[in-house]
Amino acid sequence: MASSGRMHDSRGDIHRVPELLDLVEHDDGAEAWDELGYRLVLEHELVFPxxxxxxxxxxxxxARSDRARELAGAIVQRAAGGHGCDDLLADCSGAIAELRGLLDRHLRSRPADYLAAYLDLLAVGEQYHWSAAMGDFSDDFYTVSCPHCAAEVTIAIGRYGRYSAIRDWNLGDVDRRDLRPVSPEDLSGTGRWMHAIAARDGQDALAEGITYLFGRAECPCCASIFSIADEYTAANRPVM
Structure with missing residues (x-):
């Protein structure tokens, strides 16, 4: 077990977080939750012991508090960062497994915060790169390197189009090539899991977007064909 001196929050305090947890357990007040959130998690990447x-x-x-579920998800989303708390994270394996089941049940209810909970579930499944990068496919862009010529290729998946292109900051996305989605039946591994959850819950736009994300793209520079998900994952998945 880690020493109590290591259990500091964003203010370097080791006493205030237990007090706040006692407060929110008996009163779901916004003020205590807000303070708890900024003491445990800062901005996009930092989580404290x-x-x-x-x-x-x-x-x-x-199980009874949306704020608790959201804060737990925010912590897990940052579990791949350079927090230096791998031993503490290992001690949370049971809680993370329980959170996975809770998130899955929440998603089945098709809640208003579906995408946020879905991204939390991806983090619980250690798909941190997708959890951090995926949107609702209304306005999604991903940058990948062509594995054949190393050109920087922009991948667009949204209502404006589904294409690969070279991004020119004066001209916009030029030399567009249509993406090649994979059929749901041909998905495997992570893509199959991600698609199955979205399809199960009637999230048609999300499910369709995943078929493009795990499909193939043509490089506008060398015309080679490559897997979008493979190249994005290779460049962005944290080393655990």
Whole structure:
């Protein structure tokens, strides 16, 4: 077990987070939750030791508290960062497994916050790069390197088009090539899992977008064909 001195929050305090957890357990007030959130998680990447130490208790609260579920998800989304708390994270394996089941049940209810909960589920499944990068496919862009000529290729998936292109900051996306989606039946591994959840829950736009994300693109520079997901994952998946 880690020493209590390591259980600090964003303010360097080791006492305030347990007090706040006691407060929110009995009163779902916004003020206490807001303070708890900024003490455990900062901005997009940072999570503090007190965050991992709090995770089991947050997951227990999450069955009846949306704020607890959201904060637990935010902590797990940042689990791949350089937090230096791998031992604390390992101690949370049971809580993370419980959170996965809770998120899955929440998604089946087709909630208003579907995408946010879906991205949390991806993080729980250690798909941190997709959790951080995916949108709802109304306005999604991904940058990948062509594996054959190393050109920087922009991948667009949204209502404006589904294409690969070279991005010119004066001219926009030039030399567009249509993407080649994969059929749902041909998806495998992570893509199959991601698509199955979205399709199960009637999230048609999300499910369709995934078939493009895990499809293939043509490089506008050398005309070679490559897997979008493979190249994006290779460049962005954290080393665990």
């Amino acid at each position: 007190a965050g991992f130490a709090s995770l089991p208790r947050l997951v227990r609260l999450a």
